[in-house]
Amino acid sequence: MKSEHDLPFTDEQRRAIHHDGSSLRIIAGAGTGKTATLTARFAHLVERDDLQIGDVLALTFTNKAASEMKSRIIDQLDRSYSEFWVNTFHAFCQRILRTERGRQGLPAPRILEGQARRNLLKRTIEHQQFPAYGTRRTELVRQALVLVDRAKDELLTPAALLDNANAQNDPQLQDLAVAYTLYQEALVFGDRDFDWGELQTRVIDTLENDPATLQRWRGRFKHILVDEYQDINRAQFRLIELLAGNGRNLTVVGDVDQSVYAFRGASHTFLSEMSRSYPDVETVHLTRNFRSHQKILDVANALIDVNPHDRQQLVAHDGRTGNPPTVTQASDEHREAESIARQIARLHWIDDVPLDRIAVLLRSVQMGAGPIEGALEAVGLRSSSASGADSTDEASRDVLAVFRLIDEIKPGDLIRILISQGADPVEIAAAQVRATREEQSLVDVLTALDPLLAPAARAALDEVAALKDRPLPEQTYEATVLCGRLPLGETVTRDDYRYMRSLRRIIERAQDVAERGGTRAAFIQALESANSPLPEAGDTTSVVQIMTV
Ligand SMILES: Nc1ncnc2c1ncn2[C@@H]1O[C@H](COP(=O)(O)OP(=O)(O)OP(=O)(O)O)[C@@H](O)[C@H]1O
Numbered sequence: 001m002k003s004e005h006d007l008p009f010t011d012e013q014r015r016a017i018h019h020d021g022s023s024l025r026i027i028a029g030a031g032t033g034k035t036a037t038l039t040a041r042f043a044h045l046v047e048r049d050d051l052q053i054g055d056v057l058a059l060t061f062t063n064k065a066a067s068e069m070k071s072r073i074i075d076q077l078d079r080s081y082s083e084f085w086v087n088t089f090h091a092f093c094q095r096i097l098r099t100e101r102g103r104q105g106l107p108a109p110r111i112l113e114g115q116a117r118r119n120l121l122k123r124t125i126e127h128q129q130f131p132a133y134g135t136r137r138t139e140l141v142r143q144a145l146v147l148v149d150r151a152k153d154e155l156l157t158p159a160a161l162l163d164n165a166n167a168q169n170d171p172q173l174q175d176l177a178v179a180y181t182l183y184q185e186a187l188v189f190g191d192r193d194f195d196w197g198e199l200q201t202r203v204i205d206t207l208e209n210d211p212a213t214l215q216r217w218r219g220r221f222k223h224i225l226v227d228e229y230q231d232i233n234r235a236q237f238r239l240i241e242l243l244a245g246n247g248r249n250l251t252v253v254g255d256v257d258q259s260v261y262a263f264r265g266a267s268h269t270f271l272s273e274m275s276r277s278y279p280d281v282e283t284v285h286l287t288r289n290f291r292s293h294q295k296i297l298d299v300a301n302a303l304i305d306v307n308p309h310d311r312q313q314l315v316a317h318d319g320r321t322g323n324p325p326t327v328t329q330a331s332d333e334h335r336e337a338e339s340i341a342r343q344i345a346r347l348h349w350i351d352d353v354p355l356d357r358i359a360v361l362l363r364s365v366q367m368g369a370g371p372i373e374g375a376l377e378a379v380g381l382r383s384s385s386a387s388g389a390d391s392t393d394e395a396s397r398d399v400l401a402v403f404r405l406i407d408e409i410k411p412g413d414l415i416r417i418l419i420s421q422g423a424d425p426v427e428i429a430a431a432q433v434r435a436t437r438e439e440q441s442l443v444d445v446l447t448a449l450d451p452l453l454a455p456a457a458r459a460a461l462d463e464v465a466a467l468k469d470r471p472l473p474e475q476t477y478e479a480t481v482l483c484g485r486l487p488l489g490e491t492v493t494r495d496d497y498r499y500m501r502s503l504r505r506i507i508e509r510a511q512d513v514a515e516r517g518g519t520r521a522a523f524i525q526a527l528e529s530a531n532s533p534l535p536e537a538g539d540t541t542s543v544v545q546i547m548t549v
């Protein structure tokens with residue numbers, strides 16, 4: 001991405017970047033440069049003589065957004081800094097708690113999530129009767145955990161929730177409130193474990209009840225910038241209120257039409273009614289969209305027109321226009337893939353559009369790339385999925401993952417094997433988050449995780465180690481068995497067929513290398529270069545990109 005330094009900012013963006021003296025709200029539609037403006041403001045502030053980098057805090061919601069924001073900021077700074085406060089709300093609260101607990105000689109908070117969290121709840125409610133749920137314990141556990149998260153986002157204590165349930169005379173809610181009460185008692189019992197919601201509520205609680213701590217953190221940040229403010233929930237709103245005081249140094253950016261966390265208690269009214277809490281707030285609207293041409297924006301406008309609140313139309317910067325989007329319906333994923341491949345072939349062969357100017361966007365590469373890759377291959381076009389490696393060759397990626405693990409344990413390779421063996425990607429993603437947060441290696445976290453992944457991770461590593469001294473072609477075949485991908489069922493899909501075909505090619509290559517006395521390392525190298533994520537030099541137009549939205 002072009003560094004934000006070099007962007008020809010519009011007057012309205014510049015006004016937001018240099019704003020001073022009161023709280024600021026930037027309201028604008030998708031792709032209007034909101035994040036660009038916010039990161040430029042961050043860079044502008046820290047380069048002011050009266051501010052240090054540690055004086056500016058930027059908050060957002062997901063790890064992905066936080067790391068993107070960080071790299072967009074770093075890109076604009078003239079020198080390197082070590083102390084960055086660009087975090088998700090949760091990571092930020094974890095940081096505060098770590099510091100505050102450290103002052104009191106307490107250990108850092110430990111995050112309880114996934115199965116461990118379910119187990120805690122199951123254990124604590126074991127001997128309790130739940131009249132409305134009866135024997136439907138699994139359902140109770142599932143709903144109670146969702147409710148616990150929602151309640152914490154809304155700053156509702158178990159007692160408040162129970163009162164609520166009693167007042168409404170709602171037996172189901174009463175059961176859930178009891179489960180929340182027991183869970184919460186167990187969670188805080190050892191003063192070590194936190195769920196994600198608890199990180200926020202505990203920080204808020206401390207700031208509200210301990211004036212010395214409040215004084216330490218309020219005023220600690222001379223500027224607080226929040227991206228995607230439409231997704232804020234009550235707890236996060238309160239946290240900012242506590243930290244920002246009168247809000248003079250608060251800058252928030254948001255788009256009511258993009259509110260995605262309503263199911264989690266987020267309320268965009270915090271954005272639209274901001275002047276209630278911060279009466280002197282100034283508002284800047286960004287009116288130009290830099291991402292798309294007008295015909296695409298017309299479709300987006302039609303979609304968000306049904307939203308109930310006032311909104312501005314998305315307008316393309318410079319009035320750019322192009323072909324209108326079209327909608328094609330297909331009866332199943334294979335027909336859909338064929339229709340996409342046909343259109344791409346027409347664009348490429350007849351209209352001379354280079355393939356690297358064409359992308360296929362999917363909700364998830366794992367879910368939908370296979371048929372599209374197959375259909376493209378059938379019309380003689382190669383594709384590359386967003387993971388980088390050539391996705392027409394799943395088999396060599398499996399073999400590579402196993403082979404690399406034989407010599408060196410790398411998280412990415414282990415994850416690939418675990419997922420292909422059927423591990424839940426969500427559990428793995430959670431482990432990944434935990435590894436980053438706890439600054440541990442993912443392999444350590446995966447092998448220490450209980451109870452689901454640890455045995456699978458260890459078993460996979462043992463199986464991989466057992467391959468070490470087998471002949472190369474046999475290792476190759478066994479690697480794909482280990483990944484659990486060889487089609488053993490009665491029906492063989494087109495994907496299976498492609499997998500087998502490329503496996504045969506790889507085994508032939510392994511035989512070749514073995515006959516010439518080549519090592520596994522040499523074979524890995526050959527596979528890696530054949531599987532290279534970059535097309536060969538001078539051949540950048542030969543690959544259609546398949547990527548997730
Ligand atoms: N003044 C500008 N001139 C040219 N390009 C710009 C300008 N401002 C922003 N952009 C570009 O527009 C694109 C969208 O910017 P950005 O991601 O900041 O938008 P956003 O409003 O935060 O989008 P979203 O609603 O998806 O969060 C980026 O590629 C950015 O570099």
Ligand SMILES: [Mg+2]
Nearest residue numbers: 034035036227
């Ligand atoms: Mg943005």
